[in-house]
Amino acid sequence: MEREHKPLTVGVLALQGDFEAHLRTLQRCGVHAQEVRTIQQLQEVDGLIIPGGESTTIMKLLQRYGLDTLLRQRAEQGMPVYGTCAGLIVMAREIEGYPQQPRLGLLNVAVARNAFGRQVDSFEIDLPVPKLGEPPLRAVFIRAPYVTRVGENVEVLASLNGKIVLVQQKNLLGGAFHPELTEDLRLHGYFVEMVRAYRKQQ
Numbered sequence: 119m120e121r122e123h124k125p126l127t128v129g130v131l132a133l134q135g136d137f138e139a140h141l142r143t144l145q146r147c148g149v150h151a152q153e154v155r156t157i158q159q160l161q162e163v164d165g166l167i168i169p170g171g172e173s174t175t176i177m178k179l180l181q182r183y184g185l186d187t188l189l190r191q192r193a194e195q196g197m198p199v200y201g202t203c204a205g206l207i208v209m210a211r212e213i214e215g216y217p218q219q220p221r222l223g224l225l226n227v228a229v230a231r232n233a234f235g236r237q238v239d240s241f242e243i244d245l246p247v248p249k250l251g252e253p254p255l256r257a258v259f260i261r262a263p264y265v266t267r268v269g270e271n272v273e274v275l276a277s278l279n280g281k282i283v284l285v286q287q288k289n290l291l292g293g294a295f296h297p298e299l300t301e302d303l304r305l306h307g308y309f310v311e312m313v314r315a316y317r318k319q320q
């Protein structure tokens with residue numbers, strides 16, 4: 119009952135990485151954004167962004183603070199989760215070449231880390247994302263992974279030179295790049311709509 123009076127709240131996992139840029143972008147989308155570091159905060163949000171950073175560190179901290187189990191549970195119950203870059207790696211079922219790396223394993227994909235090569239550590243590009251319409255999305259890639267294989271129920275939303283860089287599996291969204299570092303709010307807006315739809319069902 120109490121939930122109905124609470125404004126729609128999108129959480130950003132704030133253990134490590136570029137969570138502040140996501141918080142600012144969500145605020146610019148006109149939605150209430152909440153840093154998530156504790157179990158209680160994770161219980162209160164209607165959706166969660168896992169930011170870029172270092173995937174091994176983010177996962178280690180998720181486990182240390184006991185957030186991994188609840189996050190898996192809530193995602194499996196339908197809460198929208200959007201992982202960007204390291205967040206995508208943390209969400210993946212398989213990490214190529216790192217079979218022992220702990221992960222949430224929510225998203226039915228395999229990813230390759232640092233997959234665009236060392237020479238081109240970072241780059242910015244206009245990425246066509248048909249779901250978002252025209253113009254293409256401005257996307258920043260920083261030591262980015264990409265998706266090497268997709269399993270059942272995974273929809274490919276964008277590819278770059280044949281490499282899959284944005285996927286959706288029902289309530290789960292995973293992207294290799296950083297939309298929070300540009301002025302383009304459309305991908306965050308798309309995620310906020312997923313969160314709004316989820317909240318309506320509650």
Ligand code: GLN
Nearest residue numbers: 170171172173203204260
């Ligand atoms: N290469 C990093 C990792 O494996 C991800 C880079 C990023 O999030 N910008 O965690």
